[in-house]
Amino acid sequence: MLKKEDNEKLCRTSKGTPMGEVFRRYWIPAILSEEVPEPDSPQIRLRLLGEDLVAFRDSEGKVAILDAYCPHRRAHLFWGRNEQCGIRCTYHGWKFNRDGECVDMPNESSESNFKHKVRLTSYPTWEKNGIVWTYMGPKEEQPSLPDYEWLRAPETHFQVSKTYEGCNWLQALEGGIDTSHSSFAHNNNIQDKNSLRNRATNPKLEVDKTEYGFRYAGIRDLHENGNYVRAYQFIMPSQQMRGQMLKWQDGSPEEYPTIRGHIWVPIDDESVWVWNFKYTSEPSIPLDPEFSLQQEIAFGRGPDDVLPGYRLKRNPSNDYLIDREVQRTKTFTGIEGINTQDYALQETMEKPFADRTKERLGTSDLAIISARQLLLEATRDVENGKAPKGIHPETYRNVRACDAFLPKGIDWREGLKENMTAKYQLIKTN
Structure with missing residues (x-):
């Protein structure tokens, strides 16, 4: 369980809160490139870390992220005109460029220099692999651009999407790094006694803390058939990476060799963008x-x-289209979609966020306990003027995740060492 004050500290992410200031030390995904598809296309509303923003692609093709409200009379710039390398408020015509500078103030006299004294908050952006990233922290603390291995994969080898989830970001993240729940929430064939989810429901967890977060393994004992190991990466502050099996037990290759993961980016204290x-x-x-x-x-x-x-079609308004007969006879949840099953459980916890003073954690929750420890450590580091873990790309750029079968007696750290080392060539990101 957590103390009430620590739960509040981890869950709240608006400006000035301990966790909010931690998130503001990292580059985070803001929008998909497809949301502002071409120069001067319509701007969009955006909310991140409790801040209302607008995003637009200007006439030169650069993406801007600005405070949503015009500093004149606080009109929302969603109603503005995206024109000639800037966004113009339609209330009184004030225009701002992508850096937040006021470049035109047509309702003031031509002799006035007032426009030079007015500016909007503007956050730097970087576009890579279909994602527009932003940094929302102090300029003097801005870190190097992200260099995760999956950002080095060419477009032909990579896919990204995002979905809205109506719960606090920590509930979503903790669901992602919890490995034992897959035997239950994601058990879509409860009658198959030979499936991995039914054969080994209590994985042994091992966690190694690192300079970027931690790596961890869920080890499922298959007795005479060895161990099935799912080796993950947790990269601060909110990224999880996992692999798929390299080989089935009969030695045949997995149907497609992929690595998957999520980044959870708080919208506010009661909702989160899940990047996939x-x-x-x-x-x-x-x-x-x-x-x-x-x-x-x-x-x-x-x-x-x-x-x-x-937003998902299956959501709280329709009880995720749960089928009780399917739940009785075939699956644990009666809900279609692996991530939808997660959402049903996470979105319906207490509001605005789960009361962790009442929970009871077991040995299968070691990754969750470790993540909380690191996140609380990060709040202390930022409060004391130190950089939190995972800021510097050199700490994480060479890691990846992996799932595989291993013979008994083989430590996963050695047995999977090669498969947990990045293969995509390092690139410069500046």
Whole structure:
């Protein structure tokens, strides 16, 4: 369990809060490039870390992220005109460029220099692999650009999406790094006694803390068939990476060698953007579009599963279209979609966030305990003027995740060492 004050500290992310200031020391995903598809296309509303923002692509193709409210009379700039390398408020015509500078103030006299005294908050952006990233912290603390291995994968080898989840970011993250729940929440064939989820429901967890967060393994004992090991990476402040099996027990290759993961970015204290990425683990193998599509459908993120605004069709308003007969006879939840199953459990916890003073954690929760320790440590580091873990790309750029079967007696750190080392060539990001 957590103390009430520590739970509050971890869950609240608005400006000035301990966790909010931690997030503001990192580059975070802001929007998909497709949301502002071309120069001077319509701007969009955006909310991150409790701040109301607008995002637009200017006439030169650069993406800007600005405070949503005009500093004149606080009109929302969603109603503005995206024109000639700036956004113009339609209330009185004040215009701002992508750096937040006021470049035109037509309702003031031409002799006035008032416009030079007015500016909007503007956050730097960086665009890579279909994602517009932003940094919302102090300028003097701005770190190097991200260099995760999956950002080095070419477009033919990589896919990204995002979905809205109506819960606090920590509930979503803790669901992602919890490995034992897959035997229950994601057990879609409860009658198959030979499936991994049914054969080994109590994985042993081992966690190694690192300079970027931690790596951890869920080890499932298959007795005479060895161990099934799912080796993850947790990269501060909110990224989890996991692999797929390299080999089945009969030695045949996995149907497609991919590495998947999520980044959870708080919208506010009661909602979060879940960023979903996957890439092929072998640089010589491009991502197959049909395989990728079928995976998205299995996760509940297929074309027919997502509403406008990147919200799931199965949601609290319709009880996630739960089928009690399917739940009784086939699956644990009766809900379609692996991630949708997560959402049903996470979105319906207490509001505004889970009361962790009442929980009881077990040995299978070691990764969750470790993440909380690191996140609380990060709040102390930032409060004391130190950089939190995972800021510097050199600490994480060479890591990846992996799932595999290993013989008994083989330590996963050695047995999976090669498969947990990045293969995509390092690139410069500045």
